[in-house]
Amino acid sequence: MGTTRGGWQVALRLARREAWRRKGQTALMLLLICLPVVAVTAAAVVWRTQDVSGVESIERRMGAADARLVAHEGPMVEQHFDPDVAQGWVGEGTRKPATLDEVLAVAGAGRPAVPLLRESRTFRTDAGVADMEVLTTDLDSPLAAGLVRPVEGTFPPGPGEVVVNRAAADRGPGLGETLTVLHKTADGEQEVELEVVGIAESAVSRGYPFAAGQPGTFGGSATHEHEWLLGGGPVTWDDVVALNRIGVAVASRHVLTDPPPDSVLTSGGSPVSSLLLDSGPDELTITVLALVVVMVLLEVVLLAGPAFAVRAKAQAHALALVAAAGGTPRQARRTVLASGVVVGLVGGVVGVVLGIGAGALAVPVAQRFNSTVFGPFEVPWPLLGVVAVFGFLSALLAAVVPAFAASRQDVVAVLGGRRGEGRPSTRSPILGVVLLGAGVAGAATGAVAGQEVGAVLIAGSALVAVVGMILVVPVVVAVVARLAARLPLALRFAARDAARHRTRTVPAVAAVGATVAGVVALGIAVSSQEAANEAEYTPLLRDGHGSVSLSNPDTDPAAVDAVLRKAGLDDQVEAITGLRLSTDTEEMELEFRQGEEALWLSYWSGLGSPYAVGETVPDFVDIAPAARERADAVLAEGGLVLLQDPHASEGSYTLPQLDGDPVAVDVRRWSDDLPEPELAATAEAPTVLLEVSGTATVLAVFSPPVVEDLGLPTAVVGTLLAAPISDETEKDVAEALAALPGDPYFYVERGYRTPDEVRIIQAVLAALGGILMLGGTLTATFLALSDAKPDLATMAAVGARPRTRRGVAASYALVVGGVGALLGAPVGFIPGVAISQPITKDPVTGTTLLEVPWTLVGLVVVGLPLLTALAVGACARGRLPLTARID
Amino acid sequence: MTDPVLRLTDVRRVHGTGATQVEALRGISFAAYAGELVAVMGPSGSGKSTLLTIAGGLDQPTSGAVVVEGADLTGLGLDARARMRRTSIGYVFQGFNLIPALTAAENVALPRELDGVPARTARQEARAALEEVGIGELADRFPDDMSGGQQQRVAIARAVVGERRLILADEPTGALDTETGEEILRLLRARCDAGAAGVLVTHEARHAAWADRVVFLRDGVVVDETGTASVDLLTEPAAR
Incomplete structure (x- = not known):
């Protein structure tokens, strides 16, 4: 024991x-270990700071009050000690929300209380209308202090006055101007005009329009709940339970700060946590998270590996001397491992410290992109402890392979100045191939298993495949070196040198390989999912065209026309006449049947009604000329044209062929007065069913006689807008139409668009892949260059041009990046192809989609290594080492 | 008399500045002619290796002129001096300085390949040079798989390939046993007899005996340039 301790002390x-002697090398090792620690620590700090805990949110929820009370319609409330975390209603029947008197009778008479109301309203902007959050309370009251933070102008506002935040002011109603708030009531839409006397920000959110005023400022409330801020001293848990009995949920400052024990938090005999909607991460999430952490650890270890290998090589002579003097292989191993311990300890601690600093700098930046006001700056120490241990572990693991290599080195060869690295193991590549096979098998099993088990299996098999790949790397590097005989000098030298220094090369190649595998796997998954989403997408209109729905009788078509005219779209407008299916009191629904067999038509339309009326098929319906001729003939006979959009067909259902066959149309009427829909009319007409070649826009075209038979009213049900409609025009028109009565639905067909979050994921993937690949390649290249200094000096001595060093550097980068990418890409296909199956599976047909992003694959396999090589070649010092004493 | 292959005129080389300043060469002048092997002797720190690196264009003198085959190296840039080392100057080092990642033939072909000669031609020349030094059968071996003597033969082949006319050898037998060392010197001598000029840095008098002339250095100054008479004076005090 004592010997072991002593051995470690020496090591x-x-x-x-x-570490002190080789400062530059140590700095690189520290950098590689520190960077992920810094990144994770900074992210943890930002995450914990933006996450507002119950205690941190007290001021924004209740200002300076002792409690915030919400009286519900339910009979009794059961709540978590923080009602925003969980609450529920118990008991039979309903009751009116408790009044303030009832509340004070329970909480204690004489307590000061002010009403509080947070609601959503719309307000007039320079372009039309937009949504905003309004807060109504007695802003003069000390209880409300902290809910609103005054910035400029007068505070608090008086009657008829209001304060707005900067986001609202920027859209129109600035300081000294009028804020027009729109409010829908039972009597119709109400407009309230208020004078903006100040700019003030909400304590809860920023960037979203907000206004605050005294009670009653914004007109009547639609809510059936009552809410108050309560003062007069601490509201205890017993008070909370008593108030719960009269249907009042309570957020108490005292209870939030000093919560009661879990044992008293029960709901009908069960722990109140059973009310929680979110019961924390499930096993699947934890498993996948654990696999991700292992992958990240592996990547960091691989990235740092070359630096530790070079350090071990630098110590090789000293270790050989120690061995010659009687040192054991274990002592040699321990000496190299001790480098991992020292760098890991320093890297972990320094990384955490720097990460906290980086987090502090990142918080204001993150706040700028987040509408919720962050909590106070917070450092999650226990989590950061784990992160520091992660850094320590990664350094230790990075030193393991060099340590074992050092303990097995040929002492005589090293002392004689020859290479000391032993021959590569023959067992490792075999094990690697076995693991790769296991990865493929696991991924294949995961692809056909259920989504949850499948995800874990696929993620696990990805890890197994990557480990397998790492074990195969030495053989591949050796093969590349053997094949390099006919390559140009710089590439030949780089390939052979890489193979000679396997402990340095293998982790770098593996790091690049693992990165590429990850990028390819995620790229395939994201592309396949996107392909599936795109395949499912059904365009409502021709690409670039727009529509305005006029289904609501309150909407005045003339007002819509005026908006479109103002936007300069008046010469692109086509009014669509169709069946009006809704009135203020009832809704009509049409059903088509052939005899007794119902015809199921998929309903997709951006107009107010999917049924057009006309004597010919409108031009906006995309059908073949022959089909149009036939359809027009049927309409001329007083018939009906049904349109089938192949995009919109669902499942395996197929419609019968109809070519002048009689089809019955039933009109069913829905009304609040009727317990069930009733059959209002039926008509039969010769019908043709046609498949549209592009978009249908409507479901059917009725001839006037059929409409007459059904007794349905016709009207302008919508407006079609021909392309082009710019994004800016679309935004302006949408905002202007939203201000009209009836809120007419405006739609512009842009085809399938990749969601922003997918684009962000793709960009982050590409950037991360590029950075990791560049990092791995650069580290390995510059370590190799420093290692190859004597060889480069020799080259200089026999006449190499100064730029030869650049060529050698670029070649190193190409070998490391190219071999890594070539190995990593196929490994990435294993989980990528597997995961694409469950995520693209059509629940009805069971078909799956596989979309390989070949551009991305080409970019990472060919483009990035070449680009990296070029960058390295350009950045590398051109001058060859010319030492005064070259030997 | 014909022009020398190498001529050094009043060459000075000062390393460092101020208190750490060391004057390695103090106005050295000497020449080496075609067909001649010149031995440079002197105790450690006398400036032998500095002289050789300057003669090879690996280092620049602080002042003075270094002319190789009519070209003054002091007026040439890095690229031009590198070209001189590929085409006119061959180096042989005490530690062989072979590139372990390249085979024997590739090491020998290195200056030719660097000079833009097609790889196939360069390797043919390299094989011929290896045959000349007696190890043609080892052309495809890597340096790690060769003995010291074999490695030094490869180094000599590399120094002479491409018909270079100036061979600079810095203690080429220092890491070899007596017998192998003699073989190496015989090869050097043969090359000079074939028309090259050679400069052999050594501190062993028996090695200097292979030379036509011996130049004695001490503290950066040529103290004798006539023969071997003063060798005893120049040996290390401990060895006297």
Whole structure:
């Protein structure tokens, strides 16, 4: 035991001194270990700071009051100690929300209380209308202090006055101007005009329009709940339970700060946590998270590996001397491992410290992109402890392979100045191939298993496949070196040198390989999912065209026309006449049947009604000329044209062929007065069913006689807008139409668009892949260059041009990046192809989609290594080492 | 008399500045002619290796002129001096300085390949040079798989390939046993007899005996340039 401790003491002392002696190399090792620690620490700090805990949110929820009370319609409330975390209603029947008197009778008479109301309203902007959050309370009251933060002008506002935040002011109603708030009531839409006397920000959110005023400022409320801020001293848990009995949920400052024990938090005999909607991460999430952490650890270890290998090589002669003097392989191993301990300890601690600093700098930046006001700056120490241990572990693991290599080195060869690395193991590549096979098998099993088990299996098999790939790397590097005989000098030298220094090369190649595998796997998954989404997408209109629905009788078509005219779209407008299916009191629904067999037509339309009326098929319906001729003939006979959009067909259902066959149309009427829909009319007409070649826009075209038979009213049900409609025009028109009565639905067909979050994921993937690949390649290249200094000096001595060093550097980068990418890409296909199956599976037909992003694959396999090589070649010092004493 | 292959005129080389300043060469002048092997002797720190690196264009003198085959190296840039080392100057080092990642033939072909000669031609020339030094059968071996003597033969082949006319050898037998060392010197001598000029840095008098002339250095100054008479004076005090 004593010997072991003593051995470690010596090893650690040597490692510490070596670290100090080789400062540049140590700095690189620290950088590689620190960077992920810094990144994770900074992210953790930002995450914990933006996450507002119950205690941190007290001021924004209740200002300076002792409690915030919400009286519900339910009979009794059961709540978590924080009602925003969980609450529920118990008991039979309904009751009116408790009044303030009832509340004070329970909480204690004489307590000061002010009403509080947060609601959503719309307001007039310079372009039309937009949504905003309004807060109504007695802003003069000390209880409300902290709910609103005054910035400029007068505070608090008086009657008829209001304060707005900067986001609202920027859209129109600035300081000294009028804020027009729109409010829908039972009597119709109400407009309230208020004078903006100040700019003030909400304590809860920023960037979203907000206004605050005294009670009653914004007109009547639609809510059936009552809410108050309560003062007069601490509201205890017993008070909370008593108030719950009269249907009042309570957020109490005292209870939030000093919560009651879990044992008293029960709901009908069960722990109140059973009310929680979110019961924390499930096993699947934890498993996948664990696999991700292992992958990240592996990547960091691989990235740092070359630096530790070079350090071990630098110590090789000293270790050989120690061995010659009687040192054991274990002592040699321990000496190299001690480097990992020293760098890991320093890297972990320094990384955490720097990460906290980076987090502090990142918080204001993150706040700028987040509408919720962050909590106070917070450092999650226990989590950061885990992150520091992660850094320590990664350094230790990065030193393991060099340590074992050092303990097996040929002492005589090293002392004789020859290479000391032993021959590569023959068992490792075999094990690697077995693991790759296991990865493929696991991924294939995961592809056909259920989504949850499948995801874990696929993620696990990806890890197994990557480990398998790492074990195969030495053989591949050796094969590349063997094949390099006919390559140009710089590439030949780089390939052979890489193979000679496997402990340095293998982790770098593997790091690039693992990165590429990850990028390819995620790229395939995202592309396949996107392909599936695109395949499912049904365009409502021709690409670039727009429509305005006029289904609501309150909407005045003339007002819509005026908006479109103002936007300069008046010469692109086509009014669509169709069946009006809704009135203020009832809704009509049409059903088509052939005899007794119902015809199921998929309903997709951006107009107010999917049924057009006309004597010919409108031009906006895309059908073949022959079909149009036939359809027009049927309409001329007083018939009906049904249109089938192949995009919109669902499942395996197929419609019968109809070519002048009689089809019955039933009109069913829905009304509040009727317990069930009733059959209002039926008509039969010769019908033709046609498949549209592009978009249908409507479901059917009725001839006037059929409409007459059914007794349905016709009207302008919508407006079609021909392309082009710019994004800016679309935004302006949408905002202007939203201000009209009836809120007419405006739609512009842009085809399938990749959601922003997918684009962000793709960009982050590409950036991360590029950075990791560049990092891995650069580290390995510059370590190799520093290692190859004597060889480069020799080259200089026999006449190499100064730029030869650049060529050698670029070749190193190409070998490391190219071999890594070539190995990593196929490995990435294993989980990528597998995961694409469950995520693209059509629930009805069971078909799956596989979309390989070949551009991305080409970019990472060919483009990135070449680009990296070029960048390295350009950045590398051109001058060859010319030492005064070259030997 | 014909022009020398190498001529050094009043060459000075000062390393460092101020208190750490060291004057390695103090106005050295000497020449080496075609067909001649010149031995440079002197104790450690006398400036032998500095002289050789300057003669090879690996280092520049602080002042003075270094002319190789009519070209003054002091007026040439890095690229031009590198070209001189590929085409006119061959180096042989004490530690062989072979590139371990390249085979024997590739090491020998290195200056030719660097000079833009097609790889196939360069390797043919390299094989011929290896045959000349007696190890043609080892052309495809890597340096790690060769003995010291074999490695030094490869180094000599590399120094002479491409018909270079100036061979600079810095203690080429220092890492070899007596017998192998003699073989190496015989090869050098043969090359000079074939028309090259050679400069052999050594501190062993028996090696200097292979030379036509011996130049004695001490503290950066040529103290004798006539023969071997003063060798005893120049040996290390401990060895006297």
